[in-house]
């Protein structure tokens with residue numbers, strides 16, 4: 484699978500833009516503030532239904548305009564698919580796939596899976612556990628739509644349980660009424676944890692191998708799920724259900740549920756050192772990149788399709804040797820990469836596009 488064509492109308496700083504991409508490496512080169520990140524954002528938006536940068540979708544519409552449209556044509560093995568995304572100042576966004584309106588974002592997710600990497604994605608390793616949960620959740624949702632719906636249900640039931648914890652007058656009353664929520668919550672949560680465990684299990688090895696390849700075997704990357712780590716959904720459910728009971732008193736005092744997938748984390752180590760707290764900036768960046776490449780391998784294995792890699796300004800963070808090793812790792816995927824400088828030496832066969840004041844022009848191959 485690859486993106487053949489991207490058309491933007493009044494999206495961010497683009498008035499109009501129509502770009503035909505190549506199936507392999509596409510490099511977008513330009514000075515600062517020309518529209519490189521905006522271009523990637525339009526693709527991410529058409530894949531996930533959300534911007535990676537903002538929740539305020541109206542910000543995506545070009546200033547002083549009322550409507551915006553992104554059209555993407557994706558080439559799949561046997562057919563082409565058209566994704567159209569409409570943004571309007573005065574109403575909610577709408578999305579069409581092959582001309583048919585879709586009702587839920589869940590119907591879009593997975594149609595054109597992307598793996599996105601922006602400089603601040605380093606937060607995945609460096610920042611709080613919420614970033615790592617988001618990483619797992621977005622990825623698994625792209626692979627498994629049911630997971631996305633499980634998350635939505637989980638949030639609802641969790642909110643209900645938390646409301647009860649906050650609002651029930653006495654602990655005795657709570658004890659009588661909460662069991663119904665505990666049963667439901669343990670049921671949904673155990674499925675979520677199970678999916679996450681299988682996900683981590685599948686990306687562990689490719690992440691480790693990728694990291695070794697990029698660092699010429701200097702660094703060993705290991706990842707582990709931090710939370711309930713049991714083999715079956717039933718075991719996880721029982722353990723969770725018991726934890727809700729064990730923690731009920733303190734949860735009542737806190738006013739929220741303190742155990743479950745919304746509190747779990749991902750442990751990330753290099754050469755056995757926890758790099759969430761003790762990694763260098765470079766190590767944290769590269770580990771994130773290795774995780775992202777492991778996602779690519781997993782997507783391909785599970786869906787039989789190659790996802791698209793969106794890389795915003797990552798090369799500047801790698802030295803020449805690691806940069807070459809890295810590009811070698813991704814050579815079989817369609818990659819859309821932005822940078823302020825690019826030397827042909829790094830990617831002989833890549834398509835290079837110049838981005839200047841929201842105008843994109845393809846460089847002729849020499």
Ligand SMILES: Nc1ncnc2c1ncn2[C@@H]1O[C@H](COP(=O)(O)OP(=O)(O)OP(=O)(O)O)[C@@H](O)[C@H]1O
Nearest residue numbers: 495496515516517518519520521542543544545546
């Ligand atoms: N809704 C909008 N309407 C018009 N212009 C916008 C809108 N949103 C952002 N911009 C402008 O788009 C410009 C380009 O932003 P973008 O982030 O794509 O730059 P970039 O080429 O990635 O630069 P850098 O190399 O610094 O990352 C910014 O200067 C910003 O002011």
Ligand SMILES: [Mg+2]
Nearest residue numbers: 519520795796
């Ligand atoms: Mg940018």
